[in-house]
Amino acid sequence: MRRTAVRLLLALLVALTASLGTAPAQAAVPDSPAVTYTNPIAEKRADPHIFKHTDGYYYFTATVPEYDRIVLRRATTVQGLSTASEVTIWTKHSSGVMGAHIWAPEIHYIDGKWYVYFAAGSTSDVWAIRMYVLEGTGANPLTAAWTEKGQITTTWESFSLDATTFTVNGVRYLAWAQRNPAENNNTSLFIARMANPWTIQGTPAELSQPTLSWETVGYKVNEGPAVIQHGGKVFMTYSASATDANYCLGMLTASATADLTNPASWTKSSTPVFQSNASTSQYGPGHNSFTTSEDGKSDILVYHDRSYKDISGDPLNDPNRRTRVQKVYWKADGTPDFGIPVADGVTPQRLSSYNYADRFIRHWEYRAKIEANVSPLADSQFRVVTGLAGTGTVSLESANFPGYYLRHKNFEVWVEKNDGTTAFAADASFYRRSGLADSAGVSYESYNYAGRYIRHYDYLLYVQTPGTATDRGDATFYAQ
Numbered sequence: 363m364r365r366t367a368v369r370l371l372l373a374l375l376v377a378l379t380a381s382l383g384t385a386p387a388q389a390a391v392p393d394s395p396a397v398t399y400t401n402p403i404a405e406k407r408a409d410p411h412i413f414k415h416t417d418g419y420y421y422f423t424a425t426v427p428e429y430d431r432i433v434l435r436r437a438t439t440v441q442g443l444s445t446a447s448e449v450t451i452w453t454k455h456s457s458g459v460m461g462a463h464i465w466a467p468e469i470h471y472i473d474g475k476w477y478v479y480f481a482a483g484s485t486s487d488v489w490a491i492r493m494y495v496l497e498g499t500g501a502n503p504l505t506a507a508w509t510e511k512g513q514i515t516t517t518w519e520s521f522s523l524d525a526t527t528f529t530v531n532g533v534r535y536l537a538w539a540q541r542n543p544a545e546n547n548n549t550s551l552f553i554a555r556m557a558n559p560w561t562i563q564g565t566p567a568e569l570s571q572p573t574l575s576w577e578t579v580g581y582k583v584n585e586g587p588a589v590i591q592h593g594g595k596v597f598m599t600y601s602a603s604a605t606d607a608n609y610c611l612g613m614l615t616a617s618a619t620a621d622l623t624n625p626a627s628w629t630k631s632s633t634p635v636f637q638s639n640a641s642t643s644q645y646g647p648g649h650n651s652f653t654t655s656e657d658g659k660s661d662i663l664v665y666h667d668r669s670y671k672d673i674s675g676d677p678l679n680d681p682n683r684r685t686r687v688q689k690v691y692w693k694a695d696g697t698p699d700f701g702i703p704v705a706d707g708v709t710p711q712r713l714s715s716y717n718y719a720d721r722f723i724r725h726w727e728y729r730a731k732i733e734a735n736v737s738p739l740a741d742s743q744f745r746v747v748t749g750l751a752g753t754g755t756v757s758l759e760s761a762n763f764p765g766y767y768l769r770h771k772n773f774e775v776w777v778e779k780n781d782g783t784t785a786f787a788a789d790a791s792f793y794r795r796s797g798l799a800d801s802a803g804v805s806y807e808s809y810n811y812a813g814r815y816i817r818h819y820d821y822l823l824y825v826q827t828p829g830t831a832t833d834r835g836d837a838t839f840y841a842q
Contacts, residue, residue: 388835389719391802396711396841397655397662398746401686401704403444404435408666408683409466409524409586409649412440420653421503422446423467423478424666427681430454432467432480432496434504439656440687449504452496454482459513460494461485466524466586466649469503470559472534476503477559479514481523493525493538495560511560516552518543524649527556528589530596530618536562537569537598539585547572547582551600551614553623567623570614572602576634577612580604584612586649590661593696594618598628599635601648606677607668609646610637611700636663636700638671641762644703645671646683652690661690667703691739691842694720701739702762710743710761715818716799716838723768723823723839725760725777730768730823744768750780751791751809758792758806768816768823770808775816775823792816798834805837 404410407424414420419436422443426433431453435446455461463483470477476498484490493514498506514536516522522540529535534556539549550571554562572582586601598614613631620627638645650665666683673680688709691699704710713723721732724742736742740762749755750767758768766779769790780786788810797803798815808814814825817837828834 388800389714389716389840391800392714392719392840392842394659394842395657397657397660397689398709398711399441399687400444400708401688401706402684403440403687404685406681406683407685410664410666410685411466411468411651412443412653412662412664412687413469413471414653415471417501421469422685423469424685425465425467429463429465431464432478434469436502436504440653440662451478451498451504451506451508455485457485459484459490459492460510462488463491465491468526468651470527472527472559475499475559476506477511477527478503478508479525479527481525489521491521491523492519493522495525497559514538514560514562516540516554516562517566521549523549524586526587526589526651527559530591530622533622534559535622537587537589539583539587539600542568542571545571547578549583549585551584551587551598555623564623567625569598569625569628570600570612570630574602574612574632576608576610576637577602579608580606588651590652590690590698591618592661592692592698595696596622597698599650601650602634604677605646605648605683606673607638607645607671609648609667610634611648611650611665613698615697635698636665636703638667639702639762640671642703642705642764643669644686644705645669646677647686647703653687655689661692661698662687663690663700665703669706694735699739701743704740704743704761705745705764708745708747710740710745710759712742712842713744713804713839714842715836716797716803716840717832717835718818721818721821722842725763728766728777730775730777731821732818732823733821738762746794749791749809750787753809754793755791755809756794756806757790770811770816770825773811773814773825775825797838797840798828799831799838803838803840805834805839 410424422435437446460482465481467480478496495511500506520541525538552566554566557563614628616627647667715721720734722742743761744758760766767790791809792806806816815837
């Protein structure tokens with residue numbers, strides 16, 4: 363009898379140890395916490411470029427619809443740019459070159475001076491678009507003394523625009539769009555090393571030409587290159603097709619250790635990486651740039667689009683492209699996921715599990731659950747908005763189904779369309795609490811069932827009363 367009892371006790375201990383060993387461990391607080399902004403950042407500002415400087419300011423420039431000048435704003439936050447005063451630092455020439463179609467300015471700080479890259483036509487031929495450079499001396503570019511460094515000379519005297527500069531492993535490059543006279547298209551993408559901020563060196567390399575169906579709608583276009591680096595890779599986004607609702611982003615990828623002037627070093631995406639979305643009423647997203655969040659922990663996509671699809675006349679004469687921003691997320695394989703252009707208003711967040719670091723709240727066939735490697739990204743993005751029930755609550759609105767909210771029914775959590783009833787408002791409203799298992803996280807307590815929280819169980823979401831440490835972990839999430 364004694365031996366049997368000992369054996370049973372040992373078996374119980376082994377089972378308990380195994381159970382503890384398989385219990386989920388606490389996830390680390392994410393390296394890239396949530397950042398939220400309210401879109402749009404600037405009305406009637408296209409081809410936006412935001413540069414975060416070491417002086418604590420963001421500097422913003424963009425194409426104005428009059429195509430006649432270069433403007434700058436600065437603020438200590440990205441959101442602050444929306445209300446910052448704007449200064450004109452340069453105006454088009456009254457005649458000759460640089461006298462028309464002032465497009466796509468970018469501002470950079472290189473070796474102690476400011477540089478603005480832009481495209482311009484001529485009063486004698488507004489379509490004789492070429493790339494030019496301004497140099498500014500002074501700590502604040504809004505009050506700097508600006509001088510013209512002239513045209514950036516390339517292989518051909520042909521339509522060229524959208525110059526951007528970046529460094530990889532200490533080498534500075536220029537990327538741009540240009541018409542290759544040997545090709546039957548509008549523009550292709552080129553790259554070259556730089557001898558100085560206004561001069562390229564060597565023979566430019568052609569990285570991409572518009573050949574895919576989504577690159578050739580209306581016009582055959584590859585333009586507006588922008589570069590972001592992550593995990594030993596260089597990603598170059600670019601814009602394709604006409605500047606209407608067909609405008610979209612493609613992407614080239616290369617290793618940071620490769621010869622970036624060798625076209626073979628780059629791989630092109632087969633499909634757009636960012637495009638119009640009717641659900642969120644965002645059309646023609648493109649001509650982007652990248653910046654980083656105020657805490658330096660998140661990468662931010664900066665771009666323009668319109669809030670409507672149909673345009674009367676030439677899209678270039680429509681003034682309503684707006685500057686917008688949203689967070690860039692990174693897939694497990696190290697590639698960027700831009701998701702969809704989110705709806706106007708506050709930008710969405712993702713909520714990762716406290717005890718399963720790689721799993722995020724998402725909807726699947728409208729049921730809420732936690733899952734890793736979510737695709738599409740927007741299934742795991744929610745806008746935290748004022749609660750439908752009011753009184754200090756919040757509601758979580760689906761990013762890709764605006765008007766649909768996380769709500770509980772029969773204590774299961776679903777994503778459903780707001781039917782306008784008081785019952786729905788109550789079921790879709792929560793009190794935002796400090797994380798039950800970690801105050802750095804967040805927990806959501808039901809508005810109409812006090813003490814019940816959103817938690818996962820077998821990876822599905824419920825509202826339940828947490829009674830154990832495991833329950834409290836299951837009810838804790840990190841905003842990303």
